[in-house]
Each structure stands twice: as structure tokens, then as C-alpha cells.
Amino acid sequence: MGQSLGIFGYSTNDEDDDEVLRRFTRKWASRLHHTESFPDLKLLPPEISLQILSNVDARELRLCKEFWEELVNDDFLWKRLCYLHWGYCSAYSTPRASQGPHFWKSLFSSLESATERFNTYVTDESYSGISMFQSMSILTDNPYDIAEFLFSTDLLKTSHVLALLQQRRDVLTIYLTKHDFTGWFLPIAMRSFFFKLNLSARHVSPFLAYIFEIFSKHYCDCNPSFTQVAVTIVMLSLVMLSNDLRNPSIKNKMSKREYIKNTLQALDGQANGPIDIDYLGHTYDNVYLIGHVAPEKLDGL
Structure with a gap:
């Protein structure tokens, strides 16, 4: 069998990363079990910390800053949360070279803010609400982009989505084809x-x-x-x-x-x-x- 370099930087003998991670987790869990005080989570290997953090939501992730100040800013985690809650937006196609530091964390905050503002608009002003996403460079005005975005998330208030579709029938037609x-x-x-x-x-x-x-x-x-x-x-x-x-x-x-x-x-x-x-x-x-x-x-x- 061939040998490969796993996420921990050593030969895994074709053993997948998940199994390596499980072995390390068991090892550290056993070590932490025998400590007399609450363990210092900063002592965990970063690979295990990232695995833990990839299973929490945005609110919990922000609360973890005390233990993993650097890791909670990792774009891998925020990119996952972006796609989890908004399956698509125009900003996802931003070239990697143009993203800058903490791009995905910043984009998540923008999506969160624009979504809240969209949902608080009165129903007949929902078209103005979608403009929030456009003004923050999250969405273009392309009807295909808007339709894909609306279809990809359940976080937008239904009555406001419907009001938008009434005003943008070009978007509605594409939305239906999804x-x-x-x-x-x-x-x-x-x-x-x-x-x-x-x-x-x-x-x-x-x-x-x-x-x-x-x-x-x-x-x-x-x-x-x-x-x-x-x-x-x-x-x-x-x-x-x-x-x-x-x-x-x-x-x-x-x-x-x-x-x-x-x-x-x-x-x-x-x-x-x-x-x-x-x-x-x-x-x-x-x-x-x-x-x-x-x-x-x-x-x-």
C-alpha cells in the first residue's frame, strides 16, 4: 500500500483523514479525562479544534473566540456557514485573489445583516429590501442570480419573497424553473x-x-x-x-x-x-x- 501525507503532516498509509482524526480525538479525550481541572482547550491540536468548530453555528462560533481566537476567524469555517444558510449568492464567484483577509467571515456578516433588513421591510417594499443585498455587493441585479439566491435559502421571510416575485416576474419565471x-x-x-x-x-x-x-x-x-x-x-x-x-x-x-x-x-x-x-x-x-x-x-x- 502507498503512503500519503495526511492532515497531521505525516504518513497515514492510505488511512483517511477522518480515521486519523478519530484516533487523535480518542487520545486527547483520554488525556483530558484524567486532568484534575477543566482542560485548557487551547492545548488541543488545531486540526481537532477546526473539526469541533465546523459543527457549531455562527453564534456559538463567535462565543468560542475566548478559546480559539485565531481559529474562529478561519475562512474555512465561515465559508461553510455561508453555504449552509445561503446556498448561492453572486459574491461567491469573487476571484480568490480579490477576496482579501477574512473574506468569508465578512461576507457572512453582510449576508446576515442584509437578510435581517430584508425581513424587516414591510411587504410592499420588499423590492427595496433585495436592493440591500445589491448595495453590499452580495447580489447582482441579474434575474438568474436573484432567483438562484431566493431558491437557495430558507432564511428570507416568505411574504417578502412573494412580494418581490410579484414585482419581478422575470425573477419569478426563473425561480419556478428551479x-x-x-x-x-x-x-x-x-x-x-x-x-x-x-x-x-x-x-x-x-x-x-x-x-x-x-x-x-x-x-x-x-x-x-x-x-x-x-x-x-x-x-x-x-x-x-x-x-x-x-x-x-x-x-x-x-x-x-x-x-x-x-x-x-x-x-x-x-x-x-x-x-x-x-x-x-x-x-x-x-x-x-x-x-x-x-x-x-x-x-x-
């Missing part, structure tokens, strides 16, 4: 997207109509055997069915037979692809058993 619905059952795909953005009755009809248009197109792009017109009709039928089944004021609920009959009538003359009686029956069962395809009634349609 969802891969290949092979997804239509009610499940709708539920996934609508709940993620919390699309509900408070949003105006033109926007919802646009959502249905681009969603049906993207769904057909992912599933070419379907046609856009047929998918749009079934989407509308599913919304009406959801409202009917979940509205307590409606006493006579729509039966599966009625739902299938009404949808087939709406589809009359259209190229339906896989959408037939059995398919529609399964969509009815899905809504009946699982629930609404959107967070609330989509009355504005």
Missing part, C-alpha cells in the same frame, strides 16, 4: 410550490393567473406527455375541488363522479395526454385524503 417536477403527480407539485410561497386568497387575480400560466408551462416542460391547456384546466379544477371539500359552509360536497365529469367536460376537445378518468380519480383521492393544494382558498381567480 423546481424539478419531473415525474411529480400534479396535485403534489402544486402543493409543494404553492405552500412554499404561501400563495393564498389575499393575492390579486392577475398574479395568480400568471402563476398558473407559467406553472403549467414548466410542469409540461418537466413532463412532456402533458399539454399546457389540459394541465391548466386540471389545476383550476383541483383548486375548486379543494375549496369545496375544505369549506365547512358547503354542505353538499362534490363527489368524485361529479368532479371527473365536470373536468372532462372542461377538457372536451383538448389534447389531454395522460389525463383520463383514472388520472382524474387519483387527483380527487389525493385532495380528499391529503388536503388543499394551496394554503388558503384562491378566491381571486
Whole structure:
């Protein structure tokens, strides 16, 4: 077997770094166990310290400065935290030669600050909120960059993201394409997207109509055997069915037979692809058993 130089700077006989680290950890744990006072964490090898610090969040990492003043500034740790919370931003492509000292720690602080400011804007000013990321050189105004950024993080307030997408339909269209619905059952795909953005009755009809248009197109792009017109009709039928089944004021609920009959009538003359009686029956069962395809009634349609 060949020999290689591991993270501890000596031959490991092809032993992976994790195993070397485990051996060192056990050795130091045994040594610390026999100390009479609380161990001085500064005595730990830097490799073990980095391994420990790579498992803490930003708040805890900052608190560790007392024990690992130099290591807590290590860009390896802050880069990991950046990607963990914001999977993408334009600043990640900054050339290494232009990054400067503590680039990733500084970028994390900027992302943290801009995110907080975005989330504190009132809903109709969210487009101004995204400009915070741009003014801090975190994002460009490229719609592909903005869409990728929005898709890559769960830290942004949903209502503010939705308000931004209403104002930037170029971003919305690209954002939707980030969802891969290949092979997804239509009610499940709708539920996934609508709940993620919390699309509900408070949003105006033109926007919802646009959502249905681009969603049906993207769904057909992912599933070419379907046609856009047929998918749009079934989407509308599913919304009406959801409202009917979940509205307590409606006493006579729509039966599966009625739902299938009404949808087939709406589809009359259209190229339906896989959408037939059995398919529609399964969509009815899905809504009946699982629930609404959107967070609330989509009355504005």
C-alpha cells in the first residue's frame, strides 16, 4: 500500500483523514479525562479544534473566540456557514485573489445583516429590501442570480419573497424553473410550490393567473406527455375541488363522479395526454385524503 501525507503532516498509509482524526480525538479525550481541572482547550491540536468548530453555528462560533481566537476567524469555517444558510449568492464567484483577509467571515456578516433588513421591510417594499443585498455587493441585479439566491435559502421571510416575485416576474419565471417536477403527480407539485410561497386568497387575480400560466408551462416542460391547456384546466379544477371539500359552509360536497365529469367536460376537445378518468380519480383521492393544494382558498381567480 502507498503512503500519503495526511492532515497531521505525516504518513497515514492510505488511512483517511477522518480515521486519523478519530484516533487523535480518542487520545486527547483520554488525556483530558484524567486532568484534575477543566482542560485548557487551547492545548488541543488545531486540526481537532477546526473539526469541533465546523459543527457549531455562527453564534456559538463567535462565543468560542475566548478559546480559539485565531481559529474562529478561519475562512474555512465561515465559508461553510455561508453555504449552509445561503446556498448561492453572486459574491461567491469573487476571484480568490480579490477576496482579501477574512473574506468569508465578512461576507457572512453582510449576508446576515442584509437578510435581517430584508425581513424587516414591510411587504410592499420588499423590492427595496433585495436592493440591500445589491448595495453590499452580495447580489447582482441579474434575474438568474436573484432567483438562484431566493431558491437557495430558507432564511428570507416568505411574504417578502412573494412580494418581490410579484414585482419581478422575470425573477419569478426563473425561480419556478428551479423546481424539478419531473415525474411529480400534479396535485403534489402544486402543493409543494404553492405552500412554499404561501400563495393564498389575499393575492390579486392577475398574479395568480400568471402563476398558473407559467406553472403549467414548466410542469409540461418537466413532463412532456402533458399539454399546457389540459394541465391548466386540471389545476383550476383541483383548486375548486379543494375549496369545496375544505369549506365547512358547503354542505353538499362534490363527489368524485361529479368532479371527473365536470373536468372532462372542461377538457372536451383538448389534447389531454395522460389525463383520463383514472388520472382524474387519483387527483380527487389525493385532495380528499391529503388536503388543499394551496394554503388558503384562491378566491381571486
